Amino acid sequence: MLKYTIKRFLLMIMTIWIIATLTFVLMNAIPGSPFNEERTSNEAVQANLEAHFNLDQSPLVQYAGYLKSIATFDYGPSIKKPNDSVNDLLSRGFPISAELGIISVTVALLSGVVLGVIAALRHNGIIDYLAMTIAVLGISIPNFVLATLLIQQLSVNAGVLPVATWSSPMHMILPTIALATGPMAIIARLTRSSMLEVLTQDYIKMARAKGLSPMTIIVKHALKNALMPVVTIMGTILAGVLTGTFVIEKIFAIPGMGQYFVESINQRDYPVIMGTTVFYSAFLVVILFIVDITYGFLDPRVKIHKEEGN
Amino acid sequence: MEKILEVNDLHVSFLTYGGEVKAVRGVSFDLHKGETLAIVGESGCGKSVTASSLMKLIPTPPGKISQGSIKFKDRELVNLSDKQMRKIRGVDISMIFQDPMTALNPTLTIGTQLTEGLKQHRNISNKEAKIKALEMLDLVGIPYPEERLKQYPHQFSGGMRQRIVIAIALICEPDLLIADEPTTALDVTIQAQILELFERIQQETNVAIILITHDLGVVAKVADRIAVMYAGKIIESGTKHELFYEPLHPYTQGLLNSIPRLDKKGEKLEPIDGTPPDLFSPPQGCPFTARCPHAMVACEKVYPPRYQASEEHYGECWLYDERVKKYQSS
Amino acid sequence: MDQYTVEKEKQQDPRQESIPSEWFEKVDRDQSNGESVIRPSLSYWQDAWIRLRKNKIAMGGLIFLILLGIMATIGPYLTPYSVGGITLANQNQPPSWDHWFGTDDLGRDVFTRTWYGARISLFVGIMAALIDFSIGVIYGGISGYKGGRTDNVMMRFVEVLYGLPYLLVVILLLVVLGPSLFTIILALTITGWVGMARIVRGQVLQLKNLEFVHASKSFGAKTSRIIKKNLLPNTMGPIIVQMTLTVPTAIFAEAFLSFLGLGIQSPFASWGTMANDALTTILSGHWWRLFFPAFFISATMFAFNVLGDGLQDALDPKLRR
Numbered sequence: 001m002l003k004y005t006i007k008r009f010l011l012m013i014m015t016i017w018i019i020a021t022l023t024f025v026l027m028n029a030i031p032g033s034p035f036n037e038e039r040t041s042n043e044a045v046q047a048n049l050e051a052h053f054n055l056d057q058s059p060l061v062q063y064a065g066y067l068k069s070i071a072t073f074d075y076g077p078s079i080k081k082p083n084d085s086v087n088d089l090l091s092r093g094f095p096i097s098a099e100l101g102i103i104s105v106t107v108a109l110l111s112g113v114v115l116g117v118i119a120a121l122r123h124n125g126i127i128d129y130l131a132m133t134i135a136v137l138g139i140s141i142p143n144f145v146l147a148t149l150l151i152q153q154l155s156v157n158a159g160v161l162p163v164a165t166w167s168s169p170m171h172m173i174l175p176t177i178a179l180a181t182g183p184m185a186i187i188a189r190l191t192r193s194s195m196l197e198v199l200t201q202d203y204i205k206m207a208r209a210k211g212l213s214p215m216t217i218i219v220k221h222a223l224k225n226a227l228m229p230v231v232t233i234m235g236t237i238l239a240g241v242l243t244g245t246f247v248i249e250k251i252f253a254i255p256g257m258g259q260y261f262v263e264s265i266n267q268r269d270y271p272v273i274m275g276t277t278v279f280y281s282a283f284l285v286v287i288l289f290i291v292d293i294t295y296g297f298l299d300p301r302v303k304i305h306k307e308e309g310n
Numbered sequence: 311m312e313k314i315l316e317v318n319d320l321h322v323s324f325l326t327y328g329g330e331v332k333a334v335r336g337v338s339f340d341l342h343k344g345e346t347l348a349i350v351g352e353s354g355c356g357k358s359v360t361a362s363s364l365m366k367l368i369p370t371p372p373g374k375i376s377q378g379s380i381k382f383k384d385r386e387l388v389n390l391s392d393k394q395m396r397k398i399r400g401v402d403i404s405m406i407f408q409d410p411m412t413a414l415n416p417t418l419t420i421g422t423q424l425t426e427g428l429k430q431h432r433n434i435s436n437k438e439a440k441i442k443a444l445e446m447l448d449l450v451g452i453p454y455p456e457e458r459l460k461q462y463p464h465q466f467s468g469g470m471r472q473r474i475v476i477a478i479a480l481i482c483e484p485d486l487l488i489a490d491e492p493t494t495a496l497d498v499t500i501q502a503q504i505l506e507l508f509e510r511i512q513q514e515t516n517v518a519i520i521l522i523t524h525d526l527g528v529v530a531k532v533a534d535r536i537a538v539m540y541a542g543k544i545i546e547s548g549t550k551h552e553l554f555y556e557p558l559h560p561y562t563q564g565l566l567n568s569i570p571r572l573d574k575k576g577e578k579l580e581p582i583d584g585t586p587p588d589l590f591s592p593p594q595g596c597p598f599t600a601r602c603p604h605a606m607v608a609c610e611k612v613y614p615p616r617y618q619a620s621e622e623h624y625g626e627c628w629l630y631d632e633r634v635k636k637y638q639s640s
Numbered sequence: 641m642d643q644y645t646v647e648k649e650k651q652q653d654p655r656q657e658s659i660p661s662e663w664f665e666k667v668d669r670d671q672s673n674g675e676s677v678i679r680p681s682l683s684y685w686q687d688a689w690i691r692l693r694k695n696k697i698a699m700g701g702l703i704f705l706i707l708l709g710i711m712a713t714i715g716p717y718l719t720p721y722s723v724g725g726i727t728l729a730n731q732n733q734p735p736s737w738d739h740w741f742g743t744d745d746l747g748r749d750v751f752t753r754t755w756y757g758a759r760i761s762l763f764v765g766i767m768a769a770l771i772d773f774s775i776g777v778i779y780g781g782i783s784g785y786k787g788g789r790t791d792n793v794m795m796r797f798v799e800v801l802y803g804l805p806y807l808l809v810v811i812l813l814l815v816v817l818g819p820s821l822f823t824i825i826l827a828l829t830i831t832g833w834v835g836m837a838r839i840v841r842g843q844v845l846q847l848k849n850l851e852f853v854h855a856s857k858s859f860g861a862k863t864s865r866i867i868k869k870n871l872l873p874n875t876m877g878p879i880i881v882q883m884t885l886t887v888p889t890a891i892f893a894e895a896f897l898s899f900l901g902l903g904i905q906s907p908f909a910s911w912g913t914m915a916n917d918a919l920t921t922i923l924s925g926h927w928w929r930l931f932f933p934a935f936f937i938s939a940t941m942f943a944f945n946v947l948g949d950g951l952q953d954a955l956d957p958k959l960r961r
Contacts, residue, residue, distance in 0.1 A: 140938050
C-alpha cells in the first residue's frame, strides 16, 4: 500500500508539472500576448507582469521562475484588474465555488445512489424504467439549459425561488439542482448497473443460501461492493462539477471563481486563465489522488494486490 | 435409514427472450440420512437448476417451479413463501457453490461471513458464535483459525476458500448439503483433499449430500448412488456399483467410455458425438436419440418407458423393451 | 407397493404401449445428424440487430438521429434564408409561416440556423468519435498486443494524460489556438482518445489470453476466422458503445465552449452558440430562440445515449441467448 501511495503521489506531481509546463508553453506561443511582444497599455500592470514573469529574462529563467511561483501558490497579477492578483481573485471566489461544488456533489451522490439502488432492486419494473428515464434525461440535458429552464419556470413564471446570486439557502436551491442533476444521473446509472452485477454474484447466492433476509443481503453484502465503482468515478464527477460551476455561476450571477474565469477568458486576461487552470487542475489531480488512495482502503483486495508490486 | 428428501416429478422452466426454456422436465429422486447422491451430466443438462430449486434459490422471475413436489422431512417446500424458506436455508439445507473464488464476499472478513448465518438463525452471543466458528474452521482443517477469522477472502488460496465455504455451509448443522460442482474449479490435488473432507464430515455429522458434478472420477470416489441427467431428465439411476459396471442407458455407457481408465490400457477413448438438444423445444422422444448409436424410429417419436433392472437401478431406454428383442430377432 | 411407486407409474406415457412394431427398426444416420438438433445459428451481428430492434427506446433514438441527419443535410435549403442573413427589420419575430422557428435578435431565421447548427454539432461529435476511435484503436491495440515493456511505457503516458482535466485542457488550447471548427475538434480529441485507447487495450489483453482463442487455434482455425468469428464480436461491442457515447460528450463540450465564448463564431451557428446568444431571453420572453437549439441539443444527446445503452445490451455476448 505504501509503495502504491508513493507511486501514485509521484504520478500526481508529474501530472501537475505537465499541466504547468503546457500552460507556460501555450501562453508563450500566443501571438500578441503580453508574454511576447505586445505591451499592455497600463504601465503599472506591465511592471507587475514583468516582475512576476521575469519577462526581461531568458525563456529558461522565466520557466524556472514560473514553476517556482506555482509551487509556492503564487499565480501572479491580473492584466485587466490592476488592483487584483490571481490569488486575490481565488481567495475571494474559490470559497463560494467550493461551497456550491460541495453541496452539489453531496446532493448528487446521495440522490444518485438511492435512485440507482432502488432501480436495481426493482429491475425491469416501472420504478426502474422511471428512474432510468430520469437519469438519461439528466445526462442529456446540458446544465445551462436546465438552469435557464429552472429560472424561467420557478423564478420568473412561478416566482417561488429567487432568480440569482448566492446569498441565502433559498438562493442556493436552483443552482444546486442545475449543477447536481447531471452527476446524479451518472451516479444513479452506475450504481444501478454495478448493483445489478453484484446481485448476480455467487456470494449473494451464498448469502441467500444462508437464509439471510433480503435487507441484510442488500445492505451488508451488496451495497458496499456495488459502491466501489462509484468511488472510482468520483474524480471524473468532481471534474464535471468543477467545470459546471463556470456555467452555473455565470447564469446565476454567483460571484465565485468560475465567473472570474469566464470573464478572464472573454477578456483574454492571460495570467488569470493560466493561474486558474493550473490551480484547478492541481486541485483535481490531488482529489483524484485522494480518491484512489481511499479506494485502496475501502477495498481490502487492493492492498495486497498493490503490495505485490503491481 | 430415515428418508429426508423426496423429489417428485419436478419441472423447472425459465422464461427468456427466445421463449420458455424447460431446464428440468420431470425429475424424481429421494435421499436418506447420511447418504451421498451424485447427480451427473453435461453442462446445461439441468443438474445445477435442480440443485438450486431444492432450496428455491432459482431467480424468480424468470425461473419457476412449474410442477412437482419437493418434500423435505415430510414438509412440502414448493409452496412455501420466501420468508418460510429462509428458516430452512442454511439451517436444514445448505449449499456449496462451484467457484470458491467468487462465493465469498471480498469485502467482508471470513469471521463475519462464517457467523452471520448462525447469528441470524440462532439466538446466541458474539462470543458463542466465535467459538462455534473456530470449531468449524478446525473441522475443515484451517490452521491458525484465530488469526484467520479476521482475514479477507483474497488472503486465502482456492482450496482454503472452498474449505471455508464448506465450514459456512455446515455451521448450523444442516441435514442436507447440496454441493454444486464443489471441486471443479480446484486443482486435482486439492480436489482429492476436499473430497476426503466431505467423507470425513459425513462420518462425523451424518449429513446427507447431493453432489452435482460432471466429473465421473469425483463420483467414483464419494457417491453412494448416482443419477444421470440428460436434457432435463434423469435417464438412469442406481447405486454406484450398478451404474459403473452395468450401465443401462447408451448415454451412460458413452460417458463411461469417454473417461480414461488405467485398468484398460491401450483401449481407445470414445467421445460421444454431437451436442445435447436445445431445451427451448425439447424433442418429444428420447432426447439422446440424435447422438445414440442404437437409435430406433420409436426413440424419436415417444419417450421410452422405465426399465427397472433392480430395486435401485433403472434406465429409461427403449432398448430394454421386450417388443424390441422380439422385433429385431424376427 | 407404496404410494410413491404409483405416482411414478402415472408419469408413463400411454403411447408407450401402442407402438407399431416397425418403429423398432434401427435408424441409419450419418454422424453430422448429431448437430442438427441445434437451433439455426445466427451470426453475432444478426443476433445483435434483432435484439436492438426489440429495444423500442433505442430504436426511437436511432430513427431520431437518422431524421436529424436528413434535416441537417436538406434543412437549410427548405427556406429562402441564409445562415448569416441579417434582416434587422425582422428582429425577434415569434414562429410564423414566414419563419417557422421565429427569428433572432439580428433577424436571422432560427429554422435555417437550427439545421445549420445540426450540421456543425453532428460534425463535431462524429469527427471527434472517429478520430478518438482511430487513435485509440491503433494506440491501445499496439499497447495491448505488444505487452511487456512497450505496454508499460505506453500506459504510463496514457495514465498521465488521463489525469489531465479534460475540459480545462480544451479551454486552454482554444484560448491559445483561437476558436474555429478545426481547432475545436483538435482540442476535443487531443486528450479525448485516451479513454478509447484504454478500452481497446483492455479488450485486446483480455482476448489475447482467452481460452477460446487458444481452443480455436488448437483446432486449426485460420487466423482470419479467429478474428472474424471470435475476436471481432467480442471486442467491437464495447468499442462501438464507447463511440456512440463519445458523440454526445463532444456535442456537450462544444455547447459548453460556446458558452465560454470559445465555440463556433458568428455568423456561423452551432446549437451551443445559438443557445448561448439566447440566454438573455429568459427575461425578454423570446423563448423560441432558446427553445429550439436547447431542445435539439438535449434530444440529440438523449438519442445517442439511449442508442448507446441499447447497443451495449445488444452487443454484450454474455447476454446472448
